[in-house]
Amino acid sequence: MTPRLEAVTPQNFETAVALRVRPGQEHAVAPVVRSLAEAYVHPDGVAWPRLITDGGRAVGFVMAYFDIDWHGDGSLYRSGLWRLNIAAGEQGRGYGRFAVEAVAAELRRRGDTRLHASWHPGPHGPGDFYARLGFRLTGETDGDQVVGVLEL
Template structure:
């Protein structure tokens, strides 16, 4: 496996847009096109990347970096984390998701943060078991009906 993340560019945007998760997972994650529109709107706080194995696109990952989580409640609560993770239907079960989470963790650590947040659709068909297996713990919060989880990067080192 020769995995790497590539910045989204005019040369690879079409490949990113062609990525599709399994049909039963489509209710759990937005398509890459929506993610790229959000990345454009959020500017430097979004970190979208195409995951490539050799020369084959296998996934898309997007982080959010240093955003005010709920400024009305706590203006000092700034968070970074995994915003979106799409693994191609034919690439699942090969470690690509773990690679993506580790890459986001490295970027967040590089920026001086020690916690990685994410959200997921609750329920058996959702990705909660995947995140919990990686060491995330639920915070007791929800965001848009999704479960909020956090990974302590100091403990995950």
């Protein structure tokens, strides 16, 4: 496995938006096209969308956020994992771990000490995945999602 992150460009846009998670997971993560639209409408530098590739093959998509005004009132700024979509046939191969570790490295490079993430709780959600990576629940919620943090 030699995964890498690539910026989403006009050349790989169609590949990125064609990525699909497993059936039954669609409720838990927005499609890549929505993530790219959200990246476009936020101020420059806030969103960091990346295609995850391995051997030239698209295996997933990750989008981080940097210094988002968490409450919308200037009282708390956070950085973290905004989206993680691993293609249906590629799950369980370490690409999710790779993506989270790559986001953590980018946050460290920018001087951050915490990586935040939110996810749908429950038996079919990704909570166990995030716990194995070292995330701990903060006790906060973001809509119907729980919020976790990884100390960097």
